[in-house]
Every structure is written in structure tokens, then in C-alpha cells.
Amino acid sequence: MAVLRLEDLYQGWHGLGHACELYNQLLPALARGEQVAYPTWDWAAGRLGEQQIFSPGRIVIIEGVGALNDQAASFIDVGIWLDAPEDLRRERALARDGQTYTPFWSTWADQENGYLAANSPEHHADLVINTATLADPLSALVEASRFLPAGSKPLGLIGSQANSVPTPRQSYQAPADAAALFEALTERPPHAALLESTSQHLEDPLGRNRYSLLAFSTAQQPPLLTADASGTTLLLPGARVQLGHGFFDSLAGLWPPTAPLDTEYPLPLWVGYLGYELKREVGAANLHAHIAEGSCRPDAQFFAPDTIVVIDHQLSRMHLHSTGKPDAAITILLGNPPSHRASASTPRSAIQPRRHGLRIPGEDTPCPA
Numbered sequence: 331m332a333v334l335r336l337e338d339l340y341q342g343w344h345g346l347g348h349a350c351e352l353y354n355q356l357l358p359a360l361a362r363g364e365q366v367a368y369p370t371w372d373w374a375a376g377r378l379g380e381q382q383i384f385s386p387g388r389i390v391i392i393e394g395v396g397a398l399n400d401q402a403a404s405f406i407d408v409g410i411w412l413d414a415p416e417d418l419r420r421e422r423a424l425a426r427d428g429q430t431y432t433p434f435w436s437t438w439a440d441q442e443n444g445y446l447a448a449n450s451p452e453h454h455a456d457l458v459i460n461t462a463t464l465a466d467p468l469s470a471l472v473e474a475s476r477f478l479p480a481g482s483k484p485l486g487l488i489g490s491q492a493n494s495v496p497t498p499r500q501s502y503q504a505p506a507d508a509a510a511l512f513e514a515l516t517e518r519p520p521h522a523a524l525l526e527s528t529s530q531h532l533e534d535p536l537g538r539n540r541y542s543l544l545a546f547s548t549a550q551q552p553p554l555l556t557a558d559a560s561g562t563t564l565l566l567p568g569a570r571v572q573l574g575h576g577f578f579d580s581l582a583g584l585w586p587p588t589a590p591l592d593t594e595y596p597l598p599l600w601v602g603y604l605g606y607e608l609k610r611e612v613g614a615a616n617l618h619a620h621i622a623e624g625s626c627r628p629d630a631q632f633f634a635p636d637t638i639v640v641i642d643h644q645l646s647r648m649h650l651h652s653t654g655k656p657d658a659a660i661t662i663l664l665g666n667p668p669s670h671r672a673s674a675s676t677p678r679s680a681i682q683p684r685r686h687g688l689r690i691p692g693e694d695t696p697c698p699a
Contacts, residue, residue: 332387334360336394341371341378343434346441350396357405360386395442398451408478410471411455414462457571464568477553477564477571477584495590495599496638496651504646505667508542511639514668515544515660521554521633522546523601530643540644545601545635548657553634555581555600557608558626577608577630595640597651602632639664 339349356366365385372379396402398409414422416439423431431438452458457474459467476494505511508526516522525543532539554565557577564571564584573580584600591597607629636653637660650656650664 403454409455470569542641544639
């Protein structure tokens with residue numbers, strides 16, 4: 331592994347533009363695995379320094395302003411954008427470099443603004459990390475690694491893939507009313523879905539009415555896959571994976587090719603809804619579901635639950651799966667399920683994030699102009 335610091339290419343405090351040009355000239359050779367040479371800058375003397383030889387490794391990490399410029403983006407396998415408000419960036423830079431940086435902050439900031447006006451590095455990034463809200467951005471990178479493009483695999487990052495599969499915990503007697511149990515279980519979790527069989531008392535030779543599924547996340551921010559006209563993203567705590575424009579391709583990449591556990595019943599690792607607006611992916615009209623003034627419902631949203639309850643109506647059994655030890659309140663409810671719903675208005679026979687239609691709270695997006 332080799333690290334190319336674009337700071338080594340900056341020729342003084344006014345050198346961002348020239349550094350980007352030089353960097354773009356070096357990239358084709360680096361992509362071929364060839365050595366490159368470039369002049370360094372003697373910051374103490376304020377002039378060009380010695381020639382530097384850079385030998386790329388099997389993996390080349392490039393860091394610094396300009397790394398994801400428009401011309402360079404096609405050479406990058408995995409791009410990461412670290413985001414923070416200007417006042418916080420200034421505070422961190424001055425704390426790191428002290429009085430050396432202070433006289434040149436405005437000079438450098440003006441160049442950065444010009445660079446951002448002419449390029450779209452955040453758009454090119456596969457992963458956007460909000461460093462203002464995360465004390466350890468590296469942990470966000472490790473957690474996001476299992477969702478990143480194949481080009482990130484040589485980095486050897488190990489996400490929590492093994493811990494993301496809800497494992498079997500306990501079995502119970504099936505409840506009399508699945509919707510009543512769902513309502514009681516999801517009083518607090520903001521992300522929940524009910525896929526209820528309302529015809530389980532009827533005979534179906536194909537067994538399509540055998541199961542009801544209750545899925546929810548006890549975390550405030552589970553992995554959340556969202557699609558709208560601007561593209562498909564995966565929201566994580568403090569980070570966002572940008573997956574491009576194809577929602578179904580993105581979902582196929584996240585959905586395990588084989589069942590993660592050997593169960594006799596369905597165990598979905600992603601649940602959510604699909605909107606009619608997704609028809610734009612096959613060339614239909616570009617429609618939007620307007621929720622309120624200036625606000626649109628996403629075309630599709632799926633979340634990764636950490637708790638799944640499968641009700642087998644045929645065998646009158648109920649199975650609990652969770653990624654971690656379930657809360658005592660959950661196991662008590664499953665052992666003593668309510669027989670009636672507290673709210674008679676709860677919709678039945680629907681994919682139901684929470685209890686109010688097809689919506690995951692707080693995830694509406696601005697409508698495109």
C-alpha cells in the first residue's frame with residue numbers, strides 16, 4: 331500500500347489549481363502501476379524543492395483537496411468525501427497547523443471555493459462521512475465497507491456483516507392478532523414493517539398465506555436504502571453510501587444471494603416499500619409522490635431490521651430473530667401477546683413502516699425543481 335498526499339504537489343499557498351493539473355497528469359501512469367516523479371515544494375524557503383519519486387503499491391490511497399476532481403474520478407475505485415461545516419474545518423486546521431496556516435486561510439479557502447464551483451467531488455464519492463457528528467470517522471468507514479463497491483475489498487476492511495444477520499432466539503405460541511402484537515412491539519422503534527397474512531384461515535395450495543412477518547429496528551438509524559430521482563443512497567449513522575441511479579441493481583447488490591440462515595420460513599434482511607414512481611427506471615414518466623408543500627415521498631425505501639418475528643399460521647408457532655440479545659420487554663410481549671389492537675385504525679395487509687401508511691418517519695425529501 332502506498333499513500334500519495336496531494337499536499338506534496340501543492341506549490342505554495344496558491345498552488346491548488348496547478349496541483350490538480352499535475353495530479354491528473356500522473357494518474358494514468360499510477361493506474362498502470364508505474365512510478366511517477368514530481369517536484370516538491372520547500373515550504374520553509376517558499377520555492378521548488380527536490381524531485382520526488384513515487385512508487386505505487388497494489389493499493390494507492392490518495393488524500394487531499396483535489397483527489398476527486400472531475401477529471402480524476404474515472405481512475406478512482408472508491409472515493410470518500412469527508413464533510414464538515416466551514417467553522418469546524420477552520421478550527422481543526424488552525425489547531426493542527428497553528429500560526430503557520432492563519433495568514434493564508436482566506437487565500438486557501440478562496441481556491442477551495444473555486445475548485446468546488448468547477449468540480450463535483452462529493453457527487454463522485456462512494457461514501458460521504460459527516461465528521462462533525464462522528465468522533466471516529468474510521469469506524470464509519472469500517473461499518474460502511476460491506477456496502478461499498480468491489481474496489482474497496484483489497485483494503486481489507488471488515489464490516490459487521492456477521493453481526494447483521496438476525497439469529498434465532500426463541501419460539502412461542504402464535505398470537506391471535508398479529509397486528510395487535512405489531513402495534514405493541516413498535517410503539518417506540520421509528521422503523522418497523524408489518525407484512526400480515528389476513529387470509530391465514532383460508533386454504534391456499536401454494537401456501538402464500540402461511541406466514542406473517544413483523545420486522546423493526548431498535549436502533550434510531552438502521553441501514554436505510556432510499557431511492558428518488560437523484561439516485562439511490564444508503565444512510566448509515568453519520569455516513570451516506572452513494573450507490574448510483576439503479577435502485578433494483580443496488581438492492582440486488584445488498585440482498586444476499588443465498589439464505590443467510592437455514593430456516594424453513596422466510597427471513598428478510600431488508601424490508602420496506604416500492605412506489606409506482608420507480609417506473610422511471612424502465613423509461614416511464616418522471617413522477618413524484620408529493621407529501622406536503624415542497625416535500626416528496628421517496629420512490630422506495632428499505633431498512634435492515636435488527637429484530638424479526640415470523641408467525642407460522644399453519645403450525646401456530648412464532649419465531650424471534652435478532653442481531654443482539656433481545657430486550658426483556660420484547661420477550662415478555664411475545665410470551666404474552668395482546669389479543670386486541672389499541673388502535674382500531676391500524677391498516678392491515680400492507681407493508682407498513684410504523685402505523686401510518688407507507689412511510690418511514692423523518693425521511694421525506696425535497697421535491698426536484
